[in-house]
Amino acid sequence: MSISLGPAATSIILLLGVVISVLGWLVARRQIEIEMARQTTIYASTLAHGVEAQIGSLYQALHRRAELWSDPQRSPDFWQPSVDLFLRENPSLLAIAHSDPSRPMLGSAEGMRALTQLMPSIVASAEGTEGDVVIGPVMFEGRPLFGLRVKTDLASPPARVFAAFDPSIALHELLDERAVGYGIRVEAGDRELFRRPASGAAIPAELAQNDSVSLGIGSAWTLSTWPIATTALSYYQQGPLLVLVSGLLASTLIAFAVHYGTLAWRRADALRDANLELARQIEETQRGQGDLRSLSGELEERVEQRTAELHETIVELETFNYSVSHDLRGPLGAVINFAAILREDYESRLDETARDILARIVRSATAAVSMMDALLAYSRSGRSELRKAPLDVARLVREVEQELVAISPQYACAVKIGDLPDVVADESMLRFIFSNLISNACKFVRPADSPSVEVGGRVSGGEAVFHVRDAGVGFDMRFAEKLFKVFERLHPSDEYPGHGVGLAIVARMVRRHGGRVWAQGAVGKGATFYFTIPVRDGSGDATKS
Amino acid sequence: MEDDANDVAVAMRALSRSSLGDRVKVLRDGVELLDYLDGSVDGIGPKLILLDLKMPRLDGRAALRELRKREITRHVPVVVVSSSSQQRDVHDCYELGANSFVVKQFNPYAPGEYLVSAVRYWLDMNEVAH
Numbered sequence: 001m002s003i004s005l006g007p008a009a010t011s012i013i014l015l016l017g018v019v020i021s022v023l024g025w026l027v028a029r030r031q032i033e034i035e036m037a038r039q040t041t042i043y044a045s046t047l048a049h050g051v052e053a054q055i056g057s058l059y060q061a062l063h064r065r066a067e068l069w070s071d072p073q074r075s076p077d078f079w080q081p082s083v084d085l086f087l088r089e090n091p092s093l094l095a096i097a098h099s100d101p102s103r104p105m106l107g108s109a110e111g112m113r114a115l116t117q118l119m120p121s122i123v124a125s126a127e128g129t130e131g132d133v134v135i136g137p138v139m140f141e142g143r144p145l146f147g148l149r150v151k152t153d154l155a156s157p158p159a160r161v162f163a164a165f166d167p168s169i170a171l172h173e174l175l176d177e178r179a180v181g182y183g184i185r186v187e188a189g190d191r192e193l194f195r196r197p198a199s200g201a202a203i204p205a206e207l208a209q210n211d212s213v214s215l216g217i218g219s220a221w222t223l224s225t226w227p228i229a230t231t232a233l234s235y236y237q238q239g240p241l242l243v244l245v246s247g248l249l250a251s252t253l254i255a256f257a258v259h260y261g262t263l264a265w266r267r268a269d270a271l272r273d274a275n276l277e278l279a280r281q282i283e284e285t286q287r288g289q290g291d292l293r294s295l296s297g298e299l300e301e302r303v304e305q306r307t308a309e310l311h312e313t314i315v316e317l318e319t320f321n322y323s324v325s326h327d328l329r330g331p332l333g334a335v336i337n338f339a340a341i342l343r344e345d346y347e348s349r350l351d352e353t354a355r356d357i358l359a360r361i362v363r364s365a366t367a368a369v370s371m372m373d374a375l376l377a378y379s380r381s382g383r384s385e386l387r388k389a390p391l392d393v394a395r396l397v398r399e400v401e402q403e404l405v406a407i408s409p410q411y412a413c414a415v416k417i418g419d420l421p422d423v424v425a426d427e428s429m430l431r432f433i434f435s436n437l438i439s440n441a442c443k444f445v446r447p448a449d450s451p452s453v454e455v456g457g458r459v460s461g462g463e464a465v466f467h468v469r470d471a472g473v474g475f476d477m478r479f480a481e482k483l484f485k486v487f488e489r490l491h492p493s494d495e496y497p498g499h500g501v502g503l504a505i506v507a508r509m510v511r512r513h514g515g516r517v518w519a520q521g522a523v524g525k526g527a528t529f530y531f532t533i534p535v536r537d538g539s540g541d542a543t544k545s
Numbered sequence: 546m547e548d549d550a551n552d553v554a555v556a557m558r559a560l561s562r563s564s565l566g567d568r569v570k571v572l573r574d575g576v577e578l579l580d581y582l583d584g585s586v587d588g589i590g591p592k593l594i595l596l597d598l599k600m601p602r603l604d605g606r607a608a609l610r611e612l613r614k615r616e617i618t619r620h621v622p623v624v625v626v627s628s629s630s631q632q633r634d635v636h637d638c639y640e641l642g643a644n645s646f647v648v649k650q651f652n653p654y655a656p657g658e659y660l661v662s663a664v665r666y667w668l669d670m671n672e673v674a675h
Contacts, residue, residue: 322631330628333651334551340653341558362653369651376630384632 009486010259013368017251020335020364021244023357027342028240030354036227040209043182044225047175048211051186051223054174055167055215058090062163063150069098070152070159079103092170094145099160107164114140115164118147122162130158136165137191143168144191167193185224186213193221197228250331254368257324258375262486264317271310272511278303318383325375332372335365374501378486381505386426386512393420393466396427397455400434404442413442418456421464423533429509430533434468436502437529441470444527463515463532471526480519506531546572546608547597547626552649556595559657565664575603575611582615590617593667595660596643598627598634606641613642620674622667626660 065086069079083096083106095107095115105112118138126133126149136146146165151158167186171194175184179196183203186194208226215221282303285296339361343350350358394417401415415438423430434455441453457466475483484507486500510517510531521527547553553571560566570591572578582590594612598605605625612618624645625638635646645667650659 326628330549330552330649333628333649334555336651336653337551337555337656340656341555366651366653380631 009262009371010255013258013371014251014255016364016368017254018248020361020368021247021251023361023364024247025240025244027354027357027361028243032240034349036207037209040182040207040225040227041211044209044211044223047178047184047225048213048223050174050178051171051213051221052215054170055213058092058170059148059215061086061090062093062148062161066150066152066159066161067154069103069161070100070155072155076102080106092166092173094164094166097162099162100155110141111164114145115147115162118145118164119162122147122149137167137188137193139191144188144193181228183208183224183226183228187222187224188220254328257328261317261321261324261375265321265486268310268314268317269508269511271306271313275303275307275310276514278306314382318379322376322379322383325372325379329369329372329376332365332369336362336369339365375486378501378505378508381429381432381508382512386429388424388426390424391422391427391430393422393430393457393464396431397434397438400431400438404435404439408439413453416452416454418454420455420457420466421459421535423464423535425513425533426509429512433506433509433531436506437468440502440529441468441472441527444470444472444474459535463534465530465532467528467530469526469528474521474523474525474527475519476523477521480521483519484517546574546578546595546600546605548573548600549597552597555657556660559655559661560664563661563665565661574600575605575608578608579603579611582611582617591621592673593664594618594621594623595664596623596625598625598629598638606637609638609641609643622671622673624663624667626663 065082068074069082079098087093087096087107093107094111095105097103097105097115097119105115107115117140118135121135121138122133125135131151133149134146137144138147139145143166146167148163148165150161150163152161167188171186175186175194175196178184184194184196185192185203203224204226208224210222210224213221213223278299282296282299285299339358343355343358343362347355397415397417397420401417438453438455452471454469455467456469457464459465484503486504507517510533514534515532517529517531519527519529547556557566557569557571560569570581572581596605596608600608603611605627609623609625612621612623622644623642624647625643626647626649627634628649630648638646645663647659647663652658
């Protein structure tokens with residue numbers, strides 16, 4: 001007997017895993033982007049506040065000194081050393097002058113040139129104004145400078161102090177060390193006062209965040225920050241990649257486990273079939289050829305030995321399958337739970353796309369869990385104890401029909417019950433077999449028809465042959481073998497829900513009773529499912545399970 | 546009692562949303578349970594125990610045996626919450642004195658709500674022997 005690998009289940013699981021991983025990766029990336037923009041905004045606002053405070057305090061200090069320098073009580077000798085000290089402490093102030101001609105302009109040679117050049121503009125803007133004046137930025141030898149006039153009321157007439165201010169020196173002092181991982185630019189109007197990194201590379205507009213720096217002296221600057229390549233890279237890659245890689249890894253593992261699990265079951269089933277055949281041959285040999293008794297004995301011994309080996313293998317495989325399915329159910333469940341929690345708790349912060357992606361993750365993971373549950377059910381059907389008892393099959397089928405109506409009315413329909421021979425079998429298994437076959441028959445109706453299902457049976461050749469017949473969509477006889485294999489489906493699951501496990505369980509339960517199962521049908525002409533349960537023959541010899 | 550941090554997080558979220566969260570003590574295995582019971586000298590034990598079967602060190606079965614042995618928890622309802630639905634596990638738990646056996650559920654529309662239902666029944670509707 002040839003063994004088909006049935007790669008459909010493996011591919012579906014692998015595909016599901018990949019889809020979940022990629023979707024997870026996208027969601028994680030999207031979250032990171034949002035988070036990065038938030039961090040950058042916070043950073044821009046922090047820096048803007050820092051600049052405001054720094055420039056503000058410099059301005060206040062200048063104000064306080066101007067009062068001292070203009071105090072008529074103080075000796076004029078006080079002017080020079082005090083201004084020199086103040087200029088040394090505040091390198092962004094290039095030069096300082098006083099309205100009193102006895103106090104000479106002080107500062108670096110270059111600074112004094114700058115202030116001399118700024119002076120006419122300051123005086124011109126101060127026309128008709130009593131208070132403080134700020135002008136700028138004015139380009140001086142390629143540098144944007146500001147000119148200040150500060151008024152004091154101590155002297156009479158009121159004295160005034162003038163200063164040339166280079167903002168880039170103050171900004172370098174304040175921002176150089178903070179531009180780690182971020183680019184920073186400060187502009188006054190359309191003039192750039194400061195920029196880090198200094199290279200002329202374009203600023204990534206989609207990542208940059210702006211904040212305004214209010215200086216309270218009639219001038220406002222704009223501060224922009226943006227994460228530079230290395231920062232952006234480390235943000236983008238770590239978390240989302242971890243999600244992607246672990247997701248892909250997990251789905252590959254699941255796919256492998258399922259692939260080898262189903263492969264092994266089919267081998268085991270094939271071996272069992274071969275053994276049954278062997279057992280039948282032995283029986284014939286014993287009955288017809290007494291001379292060959294010794295050979296039979298030998299054969300029987302071999303069958304027993306192989307059956308024992310087979311049994312051991314099956315138990316091992318079942319245990320493996322059970323624990324794999326069981327252990328994967330938890331992590332998959334966590335995916336469902338946390339995706340659902342993300343969707344619920346962060347609803348207001350997710351956009352349409354993110355919500356859609358989450359819904360897909362939930363759907364896919366839920367589908368995977370329900371496949372796991374179907375696999376577990378299949379596994380259990382091979383492991384549970386076989387408890388045989390004499391059964392009134394007609395009564396059992398009537399009960400099954402009523403149960404279907406009560407529990408899943410969407411899969412119940414009118415069932416015509418014919419003659420049904422009594423058998424000795426496991427009641428819960430026989431109940432499952434009829435329930436599955438009848439609900440299938442009701443389920444696979446042609447869309448326009450109301451389903452009609454007929455159940456019947458007879459005794460023939462030492463076995464009870466039961467059948468469940470419908471007039472539904474039917475199937476292509478070429479695929480009849482596939483019907484009873486795990487995860488094989490002949491009809492699309494969105495039209496006819498299910499996992500393709502029910503019939504595999506039916507086949508397994510029938511085989512455990514020593515019976516056979518098969519189906520006949522044609523596309524559009526309905527289907528009939530048959531199964532047999534061995535019955536006691538005239539000599540009272542009970543059929544082995 | 547649950548060793549899986551994910552399951553604990555989901556359960557605590559659901560219970561907290563029903564204002565049951567602040568009455569919950571999370572223990573990660575049987576050994577922690579014994580320490581907790583030994584520590585509660587004032588004789589006020591738990592009102593309800595949710596018990597996972599698969600735990601490190603002292604597992605669910607051993608914990609159940611221990612709970613039924615001690616005076617303070619002899620009559621406290623124990624709900625086994627397991628990802629297993631194997632008859633053997635179910636049978637063993639009832640044999641060892643569990644009051645209920647619930648299989649872990651994953652409902653994408655109400656994560657963990659099934660635990661809230663279970664807790665509500667055992668705390669609000671069930672009458673306990675003292």
